[in-house]
Structures are given as C-alpha cells and as structure tokens.
Amino acid sequence: MRKTSRLPNLRNLGVALRILIIANSALILGALILSDSMESFTHQLTGISTFAQPTLLVCLFLLYGCYHLLVSMSYRNAIVFIFILITLGTAIVHGFFSQFWIFSDLPSFTRIVVYAWLMSAIVLYYFNLHHRAYSPAVTEARLQALQARIRPHFLFNSLNAVLSLIRDQPKQAETALEDMADLFRVLMAENRELVPIAQEIALCRQYLALEKLRLDERLNVEWLIDDVPPDVLIPPLLLQPLIENAVYHGIEPLIGGGRITVQVYTKQNEVHLILKNPYTAQSKHHNGNNMALKNIKERLTLHFDLEASLKCKQINNTYEVHITLPNHTKKINAQSI
Amino acid sequence: MLNQSKLNIVIADDEAPARNRLRDLLGDIDNTHVLAEAKNGRELLELINLTQNETTSADIVLLDIRMPEMDGIEAAQHLQKLPKPPAIIFTTAYDNYAIQAFDMSAVDYLLKPIRLERLQTALQKARAYTKST
Numbered sequence: 001m002r003k004t005s006r007l008p009n010l011r012n013l014g015v016a017l018r019i020l021i022i023a024n025s026a027l028i029l030g031a032l033i034l035s036d037s038m039e040s041f042t043h044q045l046t047g048i049s050t051f052a053q054p055t056l057l058v059c060l061f062l063l064y065g066c067y068h069l070l071v072s073m074s075y076r077n078a079i080v081f082i083f084i085l086i087t088l089g090t091a092i093v094h095g096f097f098s099q100f101w102i103f104s105d106l107p108s109f110t111r112i113v114v115y116a117w118l119m120s121a122i123v124l125y126y127f128n129l130h131h132r133a134y135s136p137a138v139t140e141a142r143l144q145a146l147q148a149r150i151r152p153h154f155l156f157n158s159l160n161a162v163l164s165l166i167r168d169q170p171k172q173a174e175t176a177l178e179d180m181a182d183l184f185r186v187l188m189a190e191n192r193e194l195v196p197i198a199q200e201i202a203l204c205r206q207y208l209a210l211e212k213l214r215l216d217e218r219l220n221v222e223w224l225i226d227d228v229p230p231d232v233l234i235p236p237l238l239l240q241p242l243i244e245n246a247v248y249h250g251i252e253p254l255i256g257g258g259r260i261t262v263q264v265y266t267k268q269n270e271v272h273l274i275l276k277n278p279y280t281a282q283s284k285h286h287n288g289n290n291m292a293l294k295n296i297k298e299r300l301t302l303h304f305d306l307e308a309s310l311k312c313k314q315i316n317n318t319y320e321v322h323i324t325l326p327n328h329t330k331k332i333n334a335q336s337i
Numbered sequence: 338m339l340n341q342s343k344l345n346i347v348i349a350d351d352e353a354p355a356r357n358r359l360r361d362l363l364g365d366i367d368n369t370h371v372l373a374e375a376k377n378g379r380e381l382l383e384l385i386n387l388t389q390n391e392t393t394s395a396d397i398v399l400l401d402i403r404m405p406e407m408d409g410i411e412a413a414q415h416l417q418k419l420p421k422p423p424a425i426i427f428t429t430a431y432d433n434y435a436i437q438a439f440d441m442s443a444v445d446y447l448l449k450p451i452r453l454e455r456l457q458t459a460l461q462k463a464r465a466y467t468k469s470t
Contacts, residue, residue, distance in 0.1 A: 153403075156430035157352065160449040164358035214352045252351075255377060255405040 006075045008127040010067045014306030015127075016060055022123050023056050051097065051107065055116060059089035079124065083117060090116045139302050143192045146295050146302075151244065154211075161213045176213055179206040186236065194303065194328070197264070197271070198230035204239050204262070211247050218257025219247065226265040233328045234271070235299050241292045242275050242321055250277030250319060271325045279319040293321070300325070341368045344460060344467075345393055347384060349375040349412065350401035350428065355449065359399055359428070362456050369460065378407025382415055385423065395423040397463045399447075402429040402438065410434070413441040424463035 008015045031044040062085045063070075070078045094109050132138075158180060165173035183206055201223075212219050239262070246260045258278035265272050293312060300308040300323070307326040312319070346369055350356045356374050363369045372388070372395055375381035381398065388394045398416065402409035409427060416422050425443045427434070428451060438446050444466050445459035 151431075153431045156449050157355070160358055160430065160451075161352065161354035163450050164354035164361065167361055168357075214354055216353055252403070253405050 006128065006131050007070055007078055008131070010060075010063045010070070012305060012307065016064075017306065018126075019060065019123050020056065022126060023052075023119050026119060026122065027052055051093070051112065052115075054097075055090050055093045055112070058093050059086050059116070059120075062089050082124070083120060086116050086120050087113055134302070140192055143299065143302055146299050151248065153248075154244065157214055158210050161210070165213075172213075176210060179210050182206055183210070189236075193236070194233035195236045196230055197228060197232045197234050200234055200236065200239050201225070201264070203237075204243050207240055207243065208247075215247070215251060215257060218254070219251050220257065220259040222259060222261045224261065224263040224265075226263075228264050228266050228271065229327075229329060231329050232266070232271050232325075234273075234325060235296075235303050238296060238299070238323070239273060239275070241296065245292055246275060246277035246319075250279065253280045254278060266327055269327045271327050273323040273325070275321045276318050279314050279317050296323075341464070343368050343370050344396045344464065345370055345372040346397045346399060347371075347373050347375065347381065347395045347423070348399045349378070349381040349404070349409065350399075351376050351404040352401075355401065355428075358450070359456075362451065362453055365453055366457055366460065377404040378409060378412030378415075380406075381412050382407075385416065385419070389419065389421070394421065396467050397424045397426060397444075397460065399426050399428050400443075402427055402434045410437055410441065413438075413443065417441070424466045426459050426463060 010016070027048055028045065031041055031048055035041040035044045063082065066081070066085060070081060073081060090113050091109070094106075094112060098106055158176070162173050162176045162180070165176065183203065186203055208219070208221050243260065243262070250260065251258050261274075261276040263272075263274040263276075293310065297310045300310060304326055309324045311322045313322075314320070346363060348356050348359050348371060350359070360371055360374075363371055372393065373384050375384050381400070385395055385398070400409045400413060404412075409429075413425050413427075416425060425441065426445045426447060427438045427441075427443050428447045428449055429438075430449045435446060444463045447455060447459055
C-alpha cells in the first residue's frame with residue numbers, strides 16, 4: 001500500500017524478504033573476502049551465520065513490533081530509534097550467546113554492533129532510494145498512465161446495440177444507457193485509490209449486462225463468490241479489463257459462444273480471483289490481452305509490492321488468470337495512507 | 338429515388354442487435370428489401386450460393402468484419418470470385434480494418450453506429466455499381 005512515510009513498511013513480507021536478502025548477500029560477500037578456499041568459505045559462512053542470523057531475526061522482530069511507533073516519528077528520529085533497536089537486538093543476542101557460546105571465541109560486542117549498524121545503514125539507504133523511485137508522486141503518475149482503457153470496439157458496438165433497442169424495447173435501452181453511464185464514469189475517473197471488491201464486482205455485472213445485450217445466448221457467465229467480505233480493497237478496474245479480454249478473445253470468436261467463470265474466495269490472509277474462459281486457437285492477436293495483463297500486474301505491484309501476484313495459464317481449451325491479493329479492508333487502509 | 342427497382346439486401350452480422358438496427362434503418366429507406374440475414378461469413382456464403390441462380394439474388398451485402406467462424410474480409414474474398422458478385426458494404430464498429438477493407442474493392446465502408454443518411458449514400462453508390470456490372 002502506498003505510504004507517505006519515507007520508512008519502508010516493516011510489516012510487509014516483501015520488505016522483510018528484501019532486508020534478509022541484502023543482509024545475507026553481505027554475509028556471503030564478507031565470508032568470500034575472508035576466505036581463500038571453498039572449505040574455509042563454508043567454515044567462515046557457518047561461523048558468521050550462527051551469530052548473524054539470530055541477530056538479524058531478533059532485529060527484524062523488534063522492528064516489526066515497533067513499526068507503529070516508528071511511523072509516528074519524524075524520519076530522522078525514526079532512524080535514530082532504529083539504530084537503538086538494532087543495538088538492543090544485538091545486545092540481546094550477544095548476551096544470550098555469551099552464556100552458551102561453545103564454538104570458538106565469541107566476537108566482541110563492539111565488532112558485532114558495528115557490523116549491525118553498517119548493515120542497517122545499507123538497508124536504510126536502499127529503502128530510501130527505493131522510496132524515491134516509488135514516491136507517491138511517481139507512483140501516482142504511473143498509476144495514472146496505467147489507467148485501464150476500454151476497447152473502442154466495445155463502446156461503438158454497445159452504442160449500436162442500444163440504438164437497436166430504442167424503437168422496440170425502450171425500457172431495456174434505458175437500462176443499457178444507465179449501465180454505460182456508470183461504466184464510463186468509473187473508466188474516466190482518476191482510479192488511483194483502492195475500492196471495495198463489491199463495487200468492482202457490481203461494475204463487472206453492469207459491463208456483462210451490456211455484453212449480454214450484444215452476444216445474447218452466446219455469453220454465459222458463472223459467478224462463484226465464496227463469502228468474501230464485501231469491503232476487501234482491490235485496485236479499481238482490476239477485474240473488468242480481464243473480463244473484457246475474456247469476452248473479446250474467448251467468447252466472440254466462438255460461433256456457439258461459451259462460458260466465463262469468475263471465482264472469488266479468501267484463504268487465510270489472501271484474496272484469490274480466478275477467471276476462466278474458453279481458449280481458441282483462432283484468437284491469435286493476443287497483443288491486446290498481454291497489454292492488459294502487464295498493466296494489471298504493474299498496478300498490483302505499485303499497490304501491494306510482493307504481496308500480490310498474477311498468473312496465467314492455458315489448460316487444454318481453457319485460459320485461466322489467477323490473481324492473489326493481500327486481504328486488506330478499510331481499517332488497515334486508513335492507517336497506512 | 339423514384340422509378341428505382343428494389344434492392345435486394347443481405348445482412349451479415351454476428352450480433353442480433355446490429356442486424357435489427359440495420360433492418361430498422363432499411364425499413365426507413367424506400368425500394369429496399371432485406372432478402373436474408375446471416376450470422377457469420379460461412380452462413381452468408383451458403384445463402385448467396387443458394388440464391389445465385391434464382392431471380393431474386395442479392396444485390397448488396399451489408400457485411401460486418403469481426404465475426405466468428407469466418408470473418409467479413411475472408412467472406413468478401415470468396416464473394417468476389419462469384420460470376421455475379423453482389424456489391425459489398427462493410428459495416429464495422431472500429432476502423433482499424435479500413436485498409437484491408439479497401440483492398441477488397443468494397444463499395445463503401447460504414448462505421449457503427451450507422452446513420453440513416455450515411456447508409457442511403459452507401460446504397461446509392463452500390464446501386465451505381467450494380468448497374469455498371
């Protein structure tokens with residue numbers, strides 16, 4: 001989720017993972033420099049790791065625990081506080097190990113603390129750079145550039161369908177125009193804030209009602225929604241472009257039409273969205289499809305970093321898109337924005 | 338449009354509302370008669386082949402481009418090989434097919450939603466074309 005604070009979200013899995021990777025890369029590098037053979041390298045690495053890994057984990061844990069406190073401080077104070085926490089973490093592990101240390105000479109506390117500080121400085125510098133690259137201004141600009149665009153093909157065909165209804169079925173034409181108005185209001189809005197999933201699903205239903213008008217019995221849609229909290233937050237227009245692709249590439253090329261299945265469920269702390277549509281060899285022009293998928297992937301990264309994913313696969317005659325999102329509801333969102 | 342013979346028209350479009358819309362518009366234009374409707378290119382070719390030797394054969398085909406089974410471009414290629422090809426008027430929602438369509442020596446190219454006046458002009462052109470052949 002986008003933050004205004006320059007500190008990384010220390011409770012984000014992706015952030016913790018990056019800290020671990022950076023620190024362990026530094027450990028491996030250190031061990032490499034200190035050793036002259038493969039054997040001494042493994043020896044060095046195990047030597048360093050015995051002490052370094054617990055320190056790293058304890059420090060991460062402390063940072064996790066104090067994250068709310070850190071966010072409320074100014075950046076400068078937070079940095080000072082982080083260094084205090086790191087010192088504390090190192091001291092705890094050092095104190096603990098000094099009682100049971102049996103391997104070799106216990107490294108001096110000063111040496112370890114200096115290492116820990118150095119490591120923290122590198123990590124903080126990395127996140128500072130990362131923050132500048134993904135600053136709210138940059139993220140907003142990118143999100144704006146990534147705004148989903150509807151196919152002109154759909155707009156004109158739908159208008160044509162509505163025109164055909166006006167003479168004989170004016171009531172249906174009214175509903176169709178109302179659906180179009182709602183759809184285009186969302187499409188033309190600045191879609192940068194997360195929206196409740198219920199809102200996105202309602203939009204998709206309106207979109208599908210319009211497509212149903214054109215395609216009639218050729219279009220079948222199955223919704224499988226397993227008690228998903230309606231206020232789960234997702235990026236706007238996450239599902240609609242995917243359904244539009246499914247209609248365009250999966251249903252329209254089939255003379256007898258086909259079925260689109262949309263499945264939404266929550267599992268542990270994740271929301272899963274699965275979309276299935278018939279796959280036809282005829283629809284080779286998958287460029288538009290890839291564009292939409294790339295767009296959605298990038299928006300997911302901007303909103304959720306490593307916590308969200310999008311995977312596509314083709315099994316026999318079915319094309320499947322699977323999106324995984326963290327289960328965020330309004331409350332958490334309000335805290336972190 | 339006085340003293341003009343009736344134009345026999347075939348509508349080819351995979352979407353029912355689009356076919357209805359054309360039918361409505363043609364109902365507003367004198368001297369036109371909707372001979373038949375087809376839901377894709379293959380259906381259209383079968384229809385045209387059936388009526389080729391009859392007295393009332395199709396003069397004009399209003400042909401959608403994006404259709405399942407056989408698209409409008411391919412159907413037009415086949416139609417042109419006939420001894421007495423009907424005049425082709427493409428109808429499409431979006432104009433990224435325009436160049437391809439012109440290669441098919443179509444009489445006209447209409448963008449959906451189609452206006453009555455625009456359809457009338459296209460039919461005039463087609464009438465001139467059918468007279469010349």
